[in-house]
Amino acid sequence: MALTVVPGKQQAKSQRARDLICDATIDLLVTQGYSDTSLNRVAAMAGFSKGALQHHYPSKEDLIAATLNKLLARPFFPQRGKPECVEDALLQAWSKYINAPAYRALLEILNAARTDALLHARISAELLEWGRALDAQSLEQYAALSGDDEEVVMLLNMTRSFMRGLLIQERYGGDEIKRLKYVKKWIALVAPMLALRELPE
């Protein structure tokens, strides 16, 4: 008789519920900020009751950790549709990765973790691993004209830092066009020191 280890109708439903909840959390983080992303609002926006939310994520810390997990899974480097040159690649990093709602949500969590010791302890290991993974991916994608691998990591990290800082500037002047101008200027400075690595099939 069908000993089907079928994924389970309920498991799928549960997974879908968790996805909806995390998506709602991201949305609220972007539009309302961390402290106003309350469990009540998340439940309401996701279309569940408070009890359902509590069932899937027993505490707010659990909810945020799960949401962060989803946010960190976003690829910094596009896995298909490889860009033609370094300039295009870095420009895409800005428009597709940094200057996007999901990244703003990520920054909200990072900022909250700065002063919330428990949250910080909960996610710090994951963040460190994330940083290491980003560095490794940088080396897979780029090479430095100087031949120094460490320089690749530095330049990519510096680029991300710059873009992060630029994203924050939106809060006090600096419209979208001006920010894009700055990004291009940065790329013009840094791109000549980098080259795209040949990707293995």
Add this chain to the structure above:
Amino acid sequence: MALTVVPGKQQAKSQRARDLICDATIDLLVTQGYSDTSLNRVAAMAGFSKGALQHHYPSKEDLIAATLNKLLARPFFPQRGKPECVEDALLQAWSKYINAPAYRALLEILNAARTDALLHARISAELLEWGRALDAQSLEQYAALSGDDEEVVMLLNMTRSFMRGLLIQERYGGDEIKRLKYVKKWIALVAPMLALRELPE
């Protein structure tokens, strides 16, 4: 008889109270974050009752606006003890201005204003003026080797963006030494394009 328009004993006391309150606010913003910088805690840390705080700053918005005012008054360029070269000047901008508690407090307010419409409306004009003043000061202090004044403003703004983003990186790896290394790398990139302007007596 002495028509002395003496400052007034009470006025001085009042001013001192406001200073203490704003200092406590800055301290709490740095150590606890914006949402945990409650009026109760501010009053307690400043050594006043809640009623006293309420007297000096009728609403939290007023308190934050006043504190922001104090934070924006910090000089980005050192007014005395002029640095010898562009490299030193930019390095000082990092160590004395950006990588300092007061700047973290400023970022907390900016971040809060992103989602708090009322606070944003209250401080946006002041922030715009601040940005303009920074640009003007940049032109007073620096000249571009290319002769293009706009480039001076851009490079200084890019430097501030980069340092801002670098400050945030502290939350997920990147110790103090590594951040300083990044700052120096950036300065090495950008300083050759700038020159200190001769300051009039």
Add this chain to the structure above:
DNA sequence: AAAAAACCATTCCGAACGGCTTGTTTTTCT
């Protein structure tokens, strides 16, 4: 000296928070 204004302390309020408990419905397993 009297009146006015500024300063400060205490207390209370309604609202919202995160977390928890209890009860009902739906799915899965035997």
Add this chain to the structure above:
DNA sequence: AGAAAAACAAGCCGTTCGGAATGGTTTTTT
């Protein structure tokens, strides 16, 4: 089919928030 587990709903609890009201004290002005 029936028991167990998972999913969900609704409500309560203790706390804290920002703000308002009230009253007393000190300083300034008239």
